[in-house]
Amino acid sequence: MKLKLISLLMVFSCLSVSMIYAQTAIPIPDTLSGNSIILNMHKDSVQFFTGKKTNSLAFNQYKYLGPTLILNNGQNVSITVNNQINDTTNVHWHGLHVASKNDGGPHTMIMNGSSWNPQFQILDKASTFWYHPHFHGKTAEQAIKGAAGLIIVRDSIESTLALPKRYGLDDFPIIVQSVQLDSNNQLMPKGMEDSTLLVNGIRANYGNSAYLNVPSQIVRLRLLNAAGERTFNFGFTNNYSFKIIGSDGGLLNAPIQTTRIRISPGERYEILIDLSSLNGQSLYLMSYASELPMGVQGGPTMPMPPGSPPMNSPLNGVNFNILKLNVGSQTNNPITTIPTSLVQLQPIPTSQAVRTRTIEMTAINQMSMDGPFYFNGKLFDMDSINYIIPIDDTEIWEIKNSTMVAHPFHIHDVQFNLLERDGNMPPTFERGRKDVVLIKSNETIKFITKFETFTDTVVPYVYHCHILMHEDDGMMGQFLVVPKNFAGVNNNLELTKPLVIYPNPSNEYFILDMPQNEAFDLRIFDMNGKLVKALNSETNKKIIISDLKTSNYVIFVKTNKGLYSSKLLIAH
Numbered sequence: 001m002k003l004k005l006i007s008l009l010m011v012f013s014c015l016s017v018s019m020i021y022a023q024t025a026i027p028i029p030d031t032l033s034g035n036s037i038i039l040n041m042h043k044d045s046v047q048f049f050t051g052k053k054t055n056s057l058a059f060n061q062y063k064y065l066g067p068t069l070i071l072n073n074g075q076n077v078s079i080t081v082n083n084q085i086n087d088t089t090n091v092h093w094h095g096l097h098v099a100s101k102n103d104g105g106p107h108t109m110i111m112n113g114s115s116w117n118p119q120f121q122i123l124d125k126a127s128t129f130w131y132h133p134h135f136h137g138k139t140a141e142q143a144i145k146g147a148a149g150l151i152i153v154r155d156s157i158e159s160t161l162a163l164p165k166r167y168g169l170d171d172f173p174i175i176v177q178s179v180q181l182d183s184n185n186q187l188m189p190k191g192m193e194d195s196t197l198l199v200n201g202i203r204a205n206y207g208n209s210a211y212l213n214v215p216s217q218i219v220r221l222r223l224l225n226a227a228g229e230r231t232f233n234f235g236f237t238n239n240y241s242f243k244i245i246g247s248d249g250g251l252l253n254a255p256i257q258t259t260r261i262r263i264s265p266g267e268r269y270e271i272l273i274d275l276s277s278l279n280g281q282s283l284y285l286m287s288y289a290s291e292l293p294m295g296v297q298g299g300p301t302m303p304m305p306p307g308s309p310p311m312n313s314p315l316n317g318v319n320f321n322i323l324k325l326n327v328g329s330q331t332n333n334p335i336t337t338i339p340t341s342l343v344q345l346q347p348i349p350t351s352q353a354v355r356t357r358t359i360e361m362t363a364i365n366q367m368s369m370d371g372p373f374y375f376n377g378k379l380f381d382m383d384s385i386n387y388i389i390p391i392d393d394t395e396i397w398e399i400k401n402s403t404m405v406a407h408p409f410h411i412h413d414v415q416f417n418l419l420e421r422d423g424n425m426p427p428t429f430e431r432g433r434k435d436v437v438l439i440k441s442n443e444t445i446k447f448i449t450k451f452e453t454f455t456d457t458v459v460p461y462v463y464h465c466h467i468l469m470h471e472d473d474g475m476m477g478q479f480l481v482v483p484k485n486f487a488g489v490n491n492n493l494e495l496t497k498p499l500v501i502y503p504n505p506s507n508e509y510f511i512l513d514m515p516q517n518e519a520f521d522l523r524i525f526d527m528n529g530k531l532v533k534a535l536n537s538e539t540n541k542k543i544i545i546s547d548l549k550t551s552n553y554v555i556f557v558k559t560n561k562g563l564y565s566s567k568l569l570i571a572h
């Protein structure tokens, strides 16, 4: 009897231990490659927690995130994106050097039920890129709901290097996110109290740990921070050392030995970790967030002025485990040594820069920690071009962060080389090709880049903060790359067609003067850049605005024929 009780107790304790420490292997997303790729973006749901399922967006067969695209430098690709999410969207190829009309920036919109088919050549070096929606005002919501995936580019130089490159065997995609869910288990895209960790879409804390079985040899991890706002300070258990081999846009000249790699939203780093001596053991990929400074989201929570939104997450400023690596037996033909050199790339000499652009990041008031934030005092205006850059010009961009919080600055079209942080050379791991750079409060950085290959005098590229709620709230600007002899340098370029609405000023409603029975998507932004109303696939041209307060607004309307805009004054 006593024995029975003890064994019963043991069963119970084992059960409770397994309930507390449930473990799930992270999926390695299937790959798509070749010249023709189809991405079906659709609505789905995931059982993240017991109770209500979490509404999600995903691509193809997945319920959250999407397949990994594997593309070769020099190849042509035709990608068909089918929008099945019952909302307007688009898809941006983050980091890829493509023409602005193929880039999937805010000027590309895919109406619900329709498709977009960009076709382009892969001109990038071997590295890790990613794709996600970039529809202005909706980027945070759609990306955080799961509409994202990885892109791996391979090239002939990388193929000659003895690096792990067998996807899913010794070369692993690691997509890390932190999200906030409400009491109904629904994702809060703008929540700043994110506490649920996801690795490749698998929940990695609060009673579940995510694991990956890895061989006892040199293993490559492609780390992507796909979080909306949180910066991770990656390292391993017991400060196990590793080597950084690549940054956003390509391999570094040589592997760099370290125990930490800080990765802000949108950034990617590739690392090698030598697990040869750890067969049968395990260790954790962690975030040593206690070492992040205050002001970097993920570091200690800042004392907040009265009236600030809640932004205290249990992950802030503490060290935590992210992914358990269970080390097992070796694969065939394992990589057991790390090359001492990789590529030979030098930044463009600063003497070739024809101008320096200066951008200051500012806030609505100096103490604001949740925005809106501005570039040179301006919010994103889809109708105005901030910079016109002649093709093949080399430029230095000097960006000063005059706000209380750190911002990851991202630019489309190009990869850049970081030249300075506060007048000093950046650390060696930041000297390679990059498209995102974290700029801390009161810090000034400089990078150099050349605007090559593609011109378009109508469709701009954008640059923006990669904290998605900052971006959605208007921390974004846009530039055209134009032919050398382009004479029509015109700051009033017509990017949208005028929209006729009446009455304007409006009180209870306004009418859109548009052809009958034409489906449209309507967005109303306030003068702080915040999306205040969104109507999708409507045919009713009478728009009720009695719920909006007296103020000035900007309306954007998208139809299958184009993009229209108008200013709107609401006066009650």
Ligand SMILES: [Cu+2]
Pocket (backbone or CB within 6 Å): 373, 406, 407, 408, 465, 466, 467, 470, 471, 475
């Ligand atoms: Cu920001």
